[in-house]
Amino acid sequence: MSKDYPATGGAGGPGGIEILIGLLSKLPGLGPRSARRAALFLLKRRESLMEPLARALMETSANIKTCSICHNLDVNDPCAICTSPKRDRSIICVVEEVGDLWAMERVASFSGLYHVLGGALSALDGIGPDDLAIGNLVRRAASDDVSEVILATNATVDGQTTAHYIADVLADAGVTISGLAHGVPVGGEIDYLDEGTLAAALKARKKL
């Protein structure tokens, strides 16, 4: 009976709840305590949630591929966006992660193509240009179809460093390079805004 005691009086082995809790606690947003709660929640809903989740994990792991063109995740390679006849092939939006691509798609106001870098340059984490999908992006930008590259990396130091680096690399590619506008978030309150955003919004002020 140790402090890690989760469940079964030490009866581990196959089907051990300890293993399940340990794996669940590795998910972002779940600590040891919430992993225990999630495990119990699942054990109460075996047929309606636990087994479907196990199957979904297995199938997704087996079926989801990384698109060889834009590095999006999809059941097909190339992905549904890269192969869609409805997308504007002249604009490529560069994002750090697949989650950023999903966020852009939820907005539903961009109809071009994407390029997922797989992260951002970071001296601290030892991530250099060779660790990101930048060479691939340069080749795509050199194609005749492409007229604009939108750099939609995060507005963090690493994200902006990455954007500047890519802008330099693409300087001779003959494409327009643009970035997302900075400013007051829609619905945002001035009083709660950080100084950097407020300064950027002020600098980029527009005539009404």
Place this chain on the structure above:
Amino acid sequence: MSKDYPATGGAGGPGGIEILIGLLSKLPGLGPRSARRAALFLLKRRESLMEPLARALMETSANIKTCSICHNLDVNDPCAICTSPKRDRSIICVVEEVGDLWAMERVASFSGLYHVLGGALSALDGIGPDDLAIGNLVRRAASDDVSEVILATNATVDGQTTAHYIADVLADAGVTISGLAHGVPVGGEIDYLDEGTLAAALKARKKL
């Protein structure tokens, strides 16, 4: 491209990330946003986390049984606690849920047996005595081995109602019925304590 758009340009079907995110978002502690994050986190760690988690869910779902004596969860029925020769068979600690049993075991200062009710009486949620494992408890308490029943239900209205109900039911069973002490939590600060706890601690004050 709807607001629910999570991943693949509408390419659902087998292996669809949407399904996985939907299932993950049903776990306690994970909302839609953190479920998306968890799904991406898993897809980046297929061999080290995603597939082991799928297997652990499958195996746990298949192997874990509810103990027919105390309603604990274990790979064996009766569970490791009920069959352990090291446990004191004269004391039964009554808890609402398996998670409470785990919490008691982590403390490692109780060596008796347990009885998991499967919830608490609740007029609001329509949970009556027949929905809980109370009949089973009465039969266990009537056994000659048992001399004490500790009611360790939650210190909530429902938990305390349940404790009083069980104390009534067991009144003629010839066993000592006890409850957990109320008082100042160890390490707790008086200033931050609720009035109910403070009143209980004052009432149960001890000579030093």
